[in-house]
Amino acid sequence: MGDSAIVVRGLRKRFGDLTALDGIGFEVSSGTVFGLLGPNGAGKTTVVRILATVLRPDEGHAEVLGRDVVRDADAVRRRIGMAGQYAAIDPNLTGRENLELIGTLTQLPRSAVRTRARELLERFELTEAADRPTRTYSGGMRRRLDIAASLVGTPPVLFLDEPTTGLDLPSRNALWQMIRELVAGGTTVLLTTQYLEEADVLADRIAVVDHGRVVANDTPANLKASLGSTVIELGFADGVADRAVALIGARAERDGSVVRITTDRSTAVLIETLRTLDAAGIAPERLTVREPSIDDVFLALTGHRAQADAAASGGSS
Amino acid sequence: MSASVPSTEARDARIPLGALRDTLALVRRNLYAYLRVPQLLVFSTIQPVIFVLMFRYVFGGAIRLEGPVDYVDFLMPGIFVQTVTFGSTAAAVGLATDLKSGLMERFHALPMSRAAVLAGRTGADLVRNLFVVALMMVVGYLVGWRVHTDALGLIGAAGLVLAFGYALSWVFATLGLAVGDPEAAQAAAFPVLAPLVFASAAFVPLETMPGWLQAFARNQPVSLTAEAARALTVGGEAASLVLRALAWDAGILLVFGAIAVRLYRRTT
CATH class of the missing domain: 3.30.70 (Alpha-Beta Plaits)
Structure with missing residues (x-):
């Protein structure tokens, strides 16, 4: 693969006695959706956290758009968006303030902070609730805002860690649609999921992860x-x-x-x-x-x- | 998505004074909590007001001071110190909440200044302390507290109290990062703070305490800050007290600043 947006090789990570990653490796082509499929505890989230520069690997190598996630972490951070398993937003800020805060911290210029927040609120159908503290939001709204927050910097690489867990069916379908649009626009998406159906519908390739290793890496059609x-x-x-x-x-x-x-x-x-x-x-x-x-x-x-x-x-x- | 993807050069461009901008954005964000959850501010202002009324009108009459100083003038500098001391737990609760909610993890994945989260937290606490100490000065004035020196003395006393509060924020930032749970952080704070505030010269003269307690009370930072602020507002020899209080602040900042930064780098 000459055009890999994400390269992961031989990653190992231990937490005390627990081996979370046991030499996991895979590559993700630019502009595609890659699904990491596995049960709870397989190591999916650990991979995402290492790629998002939040966690350091014990061993191995990982890069995003050619930048090493450990040595060149800041350059990686300028190219990624991450939405985790729970909505990481400030309950005391309004939806708009949350997005503007993330915009500022993403190093967007002042004018872009405002317009980007407005665009995303509209896009995620949160305009009406934009100026209410997110404490008053429903679970689905919080989740939408969280994903909007991951897109503030228009990242070419997006990590979605179990993005549809806890979403109702219409919200899930809307999110799937949005992921397809992002990918059509050139974004590379790494997605973790416990649901075969989700990986099947969205991913161009799936890596099945078990005990911190890839046990299969293929297209959904071939796997099935x-x-x-x-x-x-x-x-x-x-x-x-x-x-x-x-x-x-x-x-x-x-x-x-x-x-x-x-x-x-x-x-x-x-x-x-x-x-x-x-x-x-x-x-x-x-x-x-x-x-x-x-x-x-x-x-x-x-x-x-x-x-x-x-x-x-x-x-x- | 309609917005076009920025070029590589645009992406890596640095915003001038980016670290300061990040910090100010987070100071603002932390202060919003006081506007949106007014109970937070009410709690941290009502409690010292109750202390003022209690010591001024209930216990004050029973406390004998040597010399011509009025008890209310003795009391108020102690109240200022007590206010920032108990208020400093906000740093522990705030950081622990961010850790638990996953917000800290999001910050770690952003191209922001690594120092901004801690500087933004302690900076917000400093602004809050400034507001609460000013409010306590008004309350003090209403119950008869007067400055017997000059404006410089008053500013010096306020600065000293705020410096101590700022240093303590780093102690509680450390605690919050270490504990990682807001309720546990709150619970862990009180047993540390209570002896510092009550076995001190904040409310009563040290001379009435037994000798072994005096040795502790005389040299601990709450006492030194209160006594220095007192000397600066009542009059008398202040320089040595001020220096010793500042030495504590510097020591606390150095030690806990280093530990908090280490913990912050690790805890995600």
């Missing part, structure tokens, strides 16, 4: 193709699941009383499976047909569940 497009889950009464797995054969995967089949040919496989089971006199108690989830991606790529608590509850059901 390697996984199979549909998941069929059959729930059985106690003691029946084993027999069902034996009947269905190699493609079945057992998880407690649930038997899971991942396939590209859902209809055919479903009919075939139910016939086989019926012939043996077995009827599943529950049946689910769905898109692959983050859990499924994880199971397939890492051999373990994304969330430890999901595994615990899955075993007992």
